Amino acid sequence: MLLKKLTEACGMPGGEGEIREIILAEIKDYVDDIKIDRLGNIIATKNGKPGFAKIMIAAHMDEVGLMVKSIDDGGFIKFAQAGGLDERILVSKPVLVGKNKIPGVIGAKAIHLQEPEERETPLKTKQLYIDIGAKSKEDTEKLVKRGDYVAFDSEYVEFGNNLVKAKALDDRAGCANIIEILKHEYDVTIVAAFTVQEEIGLRGATVAAYNINPDIAIVLEGTLCSDVTNVPEASFITKLGEGPALSLMDSRTLFPKNLAKRIYDLAEKNGVKIQYRLPSAGGNDAGAIHTTREGIPCAAISVPCRYIHSASSVMSKDDFEGCKKAVKLFLEDIKEGEYIHE
Amino acid sequence: MVRELLKELVETHGLTGYESETAKIVEKYFRPYSDEIKLDKMGSLSAIKKGKSQNPNRIMLAAHMDEIGLMVKKIDEKGFIQFTNVGGVDQRTLLTQEVIIHGKEDLFGVIGSKPPHILEASERKKSVKMEDMLIDVGLSKEEAEKYISLGDPITIRRKMLNLQDDMVAGKALDDRAGVAVMYECLRELSNMNHDCDVYAVATVQEEVGYRGAIPAAFNISPDIGIAIDVGFASTPELSKDDTADLGKGPAIGFGANIHPKVYDRLIKIAKEYNIPWQQDICPGATGTDAWGMQVTRCGVATGLLSIPLRYMHTSVETVDINDIKNAGKLLAYFIVSLNGEDLEGMLCY
Amino acid sequence: MSKINNDLLKKLLETFGPSGNEETIREIIREEIKDYADEIKVDALGNLIAIKKGQGKKIMVAGHMDEIGIMVSNIDENGFLRFTNIGGVSPFTALYQRVMFVDGTLGVVGMEKLDEMKDLALSKMFIDIGVYSKEEAMKKVNVGDVACFYTPFVQNGDYIMSKALDDRIGCYVAIEALKALKDCANEVYFVFTVQEEVGLRGARTAAYGVDPDMGIAIDVTTTGDTPKCKTMDVKMGNGAAIKVKDSSILTHPEVKKLMVEVAKENNIPYQLEILEAGGTDSGAIHITRSGVPSGVISIPCRYVHSPSEMVSVKDVESAIELLCKILQK
CATH class of the missing domain: 2.40.30.40 (Peptidase M42, domain 2)
Structure with missing residues (x-):
């Protein structure tokens, strides 16, 4: 299963190779041209009919994770964050280190040995370390080197009412949806950008958008969803199971309302559940794309993900399917000449 | 020679945004080793050394000549x-x-x-x-x-101080030490054959967000861009994880800001020519000219060399001249190693 | 004594136009300038670009149309609106202010009970539009709708007081300069930019499209002339301010020199400005493409980002004159 394969594979910012290989194999039969640029973005073009707009559809391949910083005398691994993580979620998680996916655990002092106030204070990245079970620095160095990427070890699980738990749903859900979208035919030309380094500052999208120079762009994302107990509704941002979420405003982009509304109305008319993502902080590749060159109108449509940026994020398969449907409806609705800029 | 250049550079004043005096010193030292000198609209100075190839690839080196103040x-x-x-x-x-x-x-x-x-x-x-x-x-x-x-x-106001052996201290070694590396590189290259066009760029306004490197890279549109900046050197209060050692060679950056093939090649060259080197792990933003260069136009394959430096952003910044010489040599051999290379192939993921 | 066009100013200042919602203000400006520009266009982000043709250097003048505002994020059972900021809105200046939606719906900003005033945050505040239920509220306002502050424009003696002087006063300066500009050899692009308040976004794409030889932003700056304020050597009423530095740009020394020379030659009152925090459109323009030497003419403004910003008529006139003379040079 595609989403399982994509979420169980590892790809930190700057180290997206494994994801890139999976995607290339999946899309090669459905597109007319594939390029990989100097940052590692995949840019795949599926030609449409002449006279129709060129639409960029972007999803990022990278996920948040860790990087090996040094190995201490006892063979324990010190690490830094690769992408923004809440450091409170790190302790007592299994991880995979480096290309060979050496298993390890992020350990901590047992509760019995802690002072009462220690239990109240979150552990900082600097205090934590990875234990791969090696006896010494030399042993660890045989398997791990500085600069190796570290990913959470987290299995894809389906549970509850059509829900999925996995790591990296942000944004392998988007990648999986683009792959599916590319399997159909459209009048418009689609340039799919599977971008790198979103999590450290929308780096891949910056150059991909410059390169593609599309008429408009659609970003497929995994986004915040905090619809849990004791959170006021005003802070939900999105609700799980209520359909994919269209962005209005985040800290990087003010989305053109007419574009978002058109996608929303089309979905609603065709019985696809859809919601707006409430204006809040955060940002996605649209932030870089829309200010590229002379400006590129963007829409962002996201699968709501609870516990995002952790080893166990949760999404609804209905929202995931809905996202793909909403995008397809929009692509099929674009008329000749529409959106084409001079 | 490099000591004289360094002395003249760090005793010249060139606050961020006001680098023209420093540019004159750079020009004086770079001119004998380059074919052309250009000042861009922001004030960054490019020393261009033409390659032998009919269709030369472009390598941009960037070290910033501005200083905080x-x-x-x-x-x-x-x-x-x-x-x-x-x-x-x-x-x-x-x-x-x-x-x-x-x-x-x-x-x-x-x-x-x-x-x-x-x-x-x-x-x-x-x-x-x-x-x-x-x-x-x-x-x-x-x-x-x-x-x-x-x-x-x-x-x-600070004179450069000659400390023990090859250690020197002064203001603005961040990043005029990097400018000195480019000088060493150009000097080495004058006795070598290289295919690529080399643009050694003394950039402006790095200290306020690499504002000089962004337009310079847009203008040059290089195939490979390598920034030379300074990095934290070990001192008693700093963790070993976050620092490099003075005198043990330039630190070669690794992480998302660096193209993996450029990194691999730099290390290969260092090993091949017995040039001491260290590793600098930077998973995210490096905050250097390399960060600005990488996302220029359709994307630039970037590298980063850091000269270990103590007491960053003070007027007694301290470096080891040997690190500068070694970094210059490493860059020169790196550039020569690209002779006859198909960059598309080499930089392919 | 004053040559100031109060009708135009009133229209510019009282019109609705938070970042990303510049349609109304754009139409007003377009209508105002259409007889003076050789060509007018709107780009993909909504920047209004008016071109005055010439054979000389290509100069981009930028004043931003957008103002700070709020966006509705939730409507509760009783019809109260929760909101988030667009641009730099301080909870302390927003409290108990009136806000206006695009259709003219008015509301007032209230707050939850707080133990200490210093805990005030936008998340603890709401907008009351005078309805009793969610259903009633939703007839007027939806999640995602946007509002700006609502305060009438006042001009009295030398001062102008209003919301959105940041940066409609810059737009005003640019409009008046465009009208007054005759015998100009240079090709001037007057750009009324969008989305400055959320990160200089409009100026970035406009500058890429225009590809100018030089950029001049017209914007407001803070002053150092109110009781016990932060040290800053800019006074309201002392003339147009020529920017040396802010957090987005270090003015190109040649551009600064040119501006100062022009002011001196023409006896235009001016002062130099060093702004320690804050940025403006030139910050985006000057690093576009291969670099664009850029500067800023600022209008000293007290209480920036409040519903009652204040500028001096004399300073506005100096800024218009300075801009015209620079463009003619």
Whole structure:
């Protein structure tokens, strides 16, 4: 299963190779041209009919994770964050280190040995370390080197009412949806950008958008969803199971309302559940794309993900399917000449 | 030679945004080893050394020639100068420093504040805020205004110090040490054959967000861009994880900001020519010209070399000249190693 | 004594136009300038670009149309609106202010009970539009709708007081300069930019499209002339301010020199400005493509980002004159 394969594979910012290989194999039969640029973005073009707009559809391949910083005398691994993580979620998680996916655990002092106030204070990245079970620095160095990427070890699980738990749903859900979208035919030309380094500052999208120079762009994302107990509704941002979420405003982009509304109305008319993502902080590749060159109108449509940026994020398969449907409806609705800029 | 260049560079003043004097020194030293010198619209200086190839690839080296410092904010009633900072200045390092105010003429001054004996005990425990400091130029308001106006740049007055062996200390070694690396590289290349066109760019305004490197890279549109900057060197209070050692060679950056094949090649060359090197792990933003260059146009394959440096952003920054020489040599051999190379193939993921 | 066009100013200042919602203000400006420009266009982000043709250098003048505002994020059972900021809105200046939606719906900003005033945050505040239920509220306002502050424009003696002087006063300066500009050899692009308040976004794409030889932003700056304020050597009423530095740009020394020379030659009152925090459109323009030497003419403004910003008529006139003379040079 595609989403399982994509979420169980590892790809930190700057180290997206494994994801890139999976995607290339999946899309090669459905597109007319594939390029990989100097940052590692995949840019795949599926030609449409002449006279129709060129639409960029972007999803990022990278996920948040860790990087090996040094190995201490006892063979324990010190690490830094690769992408923004809440450091409170790190302790007592299994991880995979480096290309060979050496298993390890992020350990901590047992509760019995802690002072009462220690239990109240979150552990900082600097205090934590990875234990791969090696006896010494030399042993660890045989398997791990500085600069190796570290990913959470987290299995894809389906549970509850059509829900999925996995790591990296942000944004392998988007990648999986683009792959599916590319399997159909459209009048418009689609340039799919599977971008790198979103999590450290929308780096891949910056150059991909410059390169593609599309008429408009659609970003497929995994986004915040905090619809849990004791959170006021005003802070939900999105609700799980209520359909994919269209962005209005985040800290990087003010989305053109007419574009978002058109996608929303089309979905609603065709019985696809859809919601707006409430204006809040955060940002996605649209932030870089829309200010590229002379400006590129963007829409962002996201699968709501609870516990995002952790080893166990949760999404609804209905929202995931809905996202793909909403995008397809929009692509099929674009008329000749529409959106084409001079 | 490099010691003389370094001395002249760090004793010249070139506050961020006001780098033209420094550019002149760079030009003087770079000209004999380059085919063409260009100043771009922002003030960055490119020394271009043409390659032998018919269709040369372009390699951009970038080291910034600006330095952090201060700027005149107000001349008060008594003729004292109030100031603000340009770039990340640690206010604790400023008290009683000697400065030069670059007004109509260069003016000498001393940074002072309220003397400690009239302070409350509690006040003494706090560091003095920049807004409570002033520069004494020994003139009345009227006299001062003849020479000084708002916005005049201010830099620290500091001679380069020769410490033991090949260690030197001074201001602005961040990143004129990097400029010296480019000089060493160009000098080495003058005795070698290389296919690529080399653009050695002394960039402006790095300290306020690599504002010089962004347009310079857009203009040059290089195939490979390598930034040479300084990195934290080990001192007693810093963790070993975050630092490199002085004198053990340039640190080669690794992480998302660096193209993996450029990194691999730099290490291969270092090993091949017995050039000492260290590793610099940077998973995210490097905050250097490399960060600006990488996302230029359709994307640039970037590399990063860091010269280990102690006491960053102070006026006693300390480096080992051997690291500079080794970095220059490494870059030159790297560039020569690209002869006959199909860059598309080499940089392919 | 004053040559100021109060009718135009009133229209510019009272019109609705938070970042990303500049349609109304754009139409007003377009209508005002259409007889003076050789060509007018709107780009993909919504920047209004008016071209005055010439054979000389290509100069981009930028004043931003957008103002700070709020966006509705939730409507509760009783019809109270929760909101988030667009641009730099301080909870302390927003409290108990009136806000206006695009259709003219008015509301007032209230707050939850707080133990200490310093805990005030936008998340603890709401907008009351005078309805009793969610259903009633939703007839007027939806999640995602946007509002700006609502305060009438006042001009009296030398001062102008209003919301959105940041940066409609810059737009005003640019409009008046465009009208007054005759015998100009240079090709001037007057760009009324969008989305400055959320990160200089409009100026970035406009500058890429225009590809100018030089950029001049017209914007407001803070002052150092109110009781016990932060030290800053800019006074309201002392003339147009020529920017040396802010957090987005270090003015190109040649551009600064040119501006100062022009002011001196023409006896235009001016002052130099060093702004320690804050940025403006030139910050985006000057690093576009291969670099664009850029500067800023600022209008000293007290209480920036409040519903009652204040500028001096004399300073506005100096800024218009300075801009015209620079463009003619």
